[in-house]
Amino acid sequence: MAMKxxxxxxxxxLGAFFLLPLVAMAEFSTRGVDGGRSLDSWTxxxxxxxxxxxxxxxxxxxxxxxxxxxxxxxxxxxxxxLRLPGLRRLVEFLCLLPITIPAIVLVVGLxxxxxxxxxxxxxxxxxxxxxxxxxxxxxxxxxxxxxLSSIDLKTLAEAARGxxxxxxxxxLRVVVPNIRxxxxxxxxxxxxxxxxxxxxxxxxNFDTLQVRVNLLGKRNAGVSIAVSLLSLLFAFAxxxxxxxxxxRRGTVAEEG
Amino acid sequence: xxxxxxTPAGSGTRAAPGRGPAAKPxxxxxxxxxxxxxxxxxxxxxxxxxxxxxxxDADGGFTAANLVALGExxxxxxxxxxxxxxxxxxxxxxxxxxxxxxxxxxxxxxxLLRRVVVAGSGVLAQFGGVPLAFAFLxxxxxxxxxxxxxxxxxxxxxxxxxxxxxxxxxxxxVYTFFQIPLMLIVFLPALDGLRPQWREAVDGLGGSTxxxxxxxxxxxxxxxxxxxxxxxxxxxxxxxxxAAALVSQGSPIVPLQIRGALTGEVLLGTENLGKALGxxxxxxxxVAMGLYAxxxxxxxxxx
Numbered sequence: 316m317a318m319k320x321x322x323x324x325x326x327x328x329l330g331a332f333f334l335l336p337l338v339a340m341a342e343f344s345t346r347g348v349d350g351g352r353s354l355d356s357w358t359x360x361x362x363x364x365x366x367x368x369x370x371x372x373x374x375x376x377x378x379x380x381x382x383x384x385x386x387x388x389x390x391x392x393x394x395x396x397l398r399l400p401g402l403r404r405l406v407e408f409l410c411l412l413p414i415t416i417p418a419i420v421l422v423v424g425l426x427x428x429x430x431x432x433x434x435x436x437x438x439x440x441x442x443x444x445x446x447x448x449x450x451x452x453x454x455x456x457x458x459x460x461x462x463l464s465s466i467d468l469k470t471l472a473e474a475a476r477g478x479x480x481x482x483x484x485x486x487l488r489v490v491v492p493n494i495r496x497x498x499x500x501x502x503x504x505x506x507x508x509x510x511x512x513x514x515x516x517x518x519x520n521f522d523t524l525q526v527r528v529n530l531l532g533k534r535n536a537g538v539s540i541a542v543s544l545l546s547l548l549f550a551f552a553x554x555x556x557x558x559x560x561x562x563r564r565g566t567v568a569e570e571g
Numbered sequence: 572x573x574x575x576x577x578t579p580a581g582s583g584t585r586a587a588p589g590r591g592p593a594a595k596p597x598x599x600x601x602x603x604x605x606x607x608x609x610x611x612x613x614x615x616x617x618x619x620x621x622x623x624x625x626x627x628d629a630d631g632g633f634t635a636a637n638l639v640a641l642g643e644x645x646x647x648x649x650x651x652x653x654x655x656x657x658x659x660x661x662x663x664x665x666x667x668x669x670x671x672x673x674x675x676x677x678x679x680x681x682x683l684l685r686r687v688v689v690a691g692s693g694v695l696a697q698f699g700g701v702p703l704a705f706a707f708l709x710x711x712x713x714x715x716x717x718x719x720x721x722x723x724x725x726x727x728x729x730x731x732x733x734x735x736x737x738x739x740x741x742x743x744x745v746y747t748f749f750q751i752p753l754m755l756i757v758f759l760p761a762l763d764g765l766r767p768q769w770r771e772a773v774d775g776l777g778g779s780t781x782x783x784x785x786x787x788x789x790x791x792x793x794x795x796x797x798x799x800x801x802x803x804x805x806x807x808x809x810x811x812x813x814a815a816a817l818v819s820q821g822s823p824i825v826p827l828q829i830r831g832a833l834t835g836e837v838l839l840g841t842e843n844l845g846k847a848l849g850x851x852x853x854x855x856x857x858v859a860m861g862l863y864a865x866x867x868x869x870x871x872x873x874x
Contacts, residue, residue: 318780325674328686329751332689336706336748339716344708391606406603409610415857416618417809419826420849423833424617424624438662449613463793511698513812517831525701529816540709543702550698555690563585 337544344541356537366542369527372440373510376523380447382506384455385498387448392459394489396468410456413449418514421449429519440521447512451505454483462497463490496560503557507550621854624846637847646828646844650851653808653824656739660746661803667747668754668803669796676762689759692752699749700812707745707817711736729822737818745813750803757802761795765868798866809852825852 347353369499389409395402413421425446432442470495475485491498513525524546532539600643628634675688678699681746695703711717711729721727735741765788773783822828825848 322674322677325670329671329674333695333748333751335717336710337708342716343714362857369693374743387606387609391603394599394602396744399603402603409614412618415853415860416614416819417811417826417852417856419809419811419829420621420852421614423655423849424620424831424846425613426833427620428613428617445613450609452610452614499817507694507698511662511700511702511816513700517815518830525812528705529701532708532816533819536705536708536712536714543705547694547698547702550694551690555686557693558686558690 317383330534337547340540340544344535344537344544356535356541359538360542360545363531363538364526365522365540366531369524372522373524375441376443376447377506377509379441379444379453380451381508383444383448384451385501388455388459389491389494389498390486392456392463392467393472393486397472399418407456410452412452413482414453414483418450418512419518421446421516422518425515425519438515440516440523443516443519443521443523446515446519447505447509448532450512450515451508451519454504454508457500458497458501459494462500463492465497500557500560503553503560507553510546511550512535589680610631612696618853619847621846625850626845627843627846637843638850640844641847643706645822646848649822649825649828649848652739653826654855656746656824657804657807660743660750660807661800663747664750664754664803664807665758665796665800668751670756670797671751672758672762676759686854688755693754694752695749696753696756701816703748703813704816707736707741707748737820739810739823741817742814742824745817746807746810749810749813750807751804753803753806754799756794757799761799765791793868794869798863801859801863801866805856805863808859809856838859 344356345352345354347355397407397498411478429442429446432445436442468490471489472485475489476482480488510524512523513529516523517526522543528539528542528546531542603698625633626633626636641650669705675685685702687785707715709715718729721729731737736744740862749765769781769787778786807828811830812823815830818827829845829848829852832848
């Protein structure tokens with residue numbers, strides 16, 4: 316009984332600590348000029364073309380980065396499990412390396428690389444995809460690795476090959492459908508990470524959502540706070556969705 | 572036609588005897604080339620550039636001057652402050668986060684409370700960054716919600732002792748806001764790993780709640796707790812976005828020193844100082860993560 320009280324005290328105290336800033340953001344972003352309430356900060360989100368552009372750039376980056384990281388990892392990881400198990404340690408090491416290299420350090424080395432990217436591909440903010448795919452590597456790797464572990468890849472691939480399927484068909488029509496929940500999980504996580512990314516974008520001088528929010532905050536804190544609250548809630552919705560995807564995969568693993 | 576067609580039972584890299592195409596193992600390697608090339612250009616090359624650059628002078632010659640500079644003046648101070656900030660917030664985050672884990676894990680694994688807490692923690696731990704800085708500006712900034720409330724109703728001036736929010740104490744407060752959630756994410760699975768049977772066994776032998784945690788739960792969770800502590804330390808040490816958005820003047824911690832180096836706040840002839848700072852950060856984070864991996868392996872025994 317006493318434990319129950321302590322438990323709710325802990326939940327209440329920490330809950331208040333975490334909810335207070337959210338309430339404060341809602342309060343701050345609805346302040347009017349003369350002490351009243353107003354939605355000006357919220358409505359001006361859409362009337363700022365630079366901000367809208369930045370949001371669109373971030374959304375596109377989220378999509379391209381998830382696609383690139385999946386396109387890189389799924390064939391490679393499948394192939395390694397089937398034919399080159401000796402490479403597994405190396406690939407795992409490379410995929411988890413970004414955890415040990417802080418983004419603020421990586422960007423120092425990426426700056427010269429982006430001089431070349433600029434020269435060959437152009438200076439579109441979408442070129443950030445290259446760096447973002449690296450940034451989300453560890454998370455995507457773990458999700459896909461869990462997905463591939465939960466299926467009998469060898470048997471499936473052998474059966475498909477035995478029936479005359481090409482390797483491309485094995486990949487797209489056997490492997491991908493079987494690990495689709497893992498792929499959805501990896502994509503949702505990548506989307507959330509890319510939408511929140513600031514370090515690389517700001518120091519490589521690209522105008523993404525977070526860079527624009529930070530810039531706006533210098534002259535109009537209300538709008539920045541409104542967008543911040545909005546992006547936090549959006550990320551929450553994404554991860555809440557992810558918790559259901561994760562559970563479905565969990566039950567499948569238990570059955571297997 | 573990338574891959575050789577062998578017998579379907581081609582297990583591993585060993586080629587079936589007598590079948591021509593499988594005798595060319597380099598064909599199998601071709602599939603991993605795009606991945607290796609990509610990671611090579613956008614991850615390995617930049618990393619090597621930083622690590623090697625730390626030992627080079629402006630003309631590319633070998634020098635230890637950059638690293639020597641790390642041990643002096645503002646750079647040494649920045650490192651010490653970064654370590655202090657990371658250690659303090661890791662400890663706060665680990666203790667409070669473990670408490671939160673305990674409070675949450677008592678509910679069902681599929682309960683709504685747990686789902687909401689885990690998703691919310693994911694947002695704050697991994698997405699945070701700039702929005703967190705603005706969350707705190709809205710709360711305890713000069714015109715923040717709490718600042719105003721305290722001032723109007725209780726006559727307390729939060730900023731009587733200076734602009735603490737934009738200095739180390741402020742960073743500590745904001746960092747706990749993503750450290751506690753990260754602790755929840757990494758420590759909750761460990762807590763779930765405690766089997767109810769162990770608790771029942773202690774109860775059956777006449778042990779109290781205290782003796783359960785003292786002799787069973789505590790010792791089993793200790794490696795996981797210490798590992799999480801290291802992970803939190805590394806996380807705070809490498810964090811940049813929140814600090815960058817909050818602190819626009821001065822560079823109290825290492826990531827902000829690197830920003831200074833990148834945006835040209837350095838003296839001539841110290842162009843590679845940013846890389847030396849980067850090397851220093853990588854070393855600290857690598858040590859923490861290496862110890863973390865060791866502890867993980869030790870804890871895995873119980874899972």
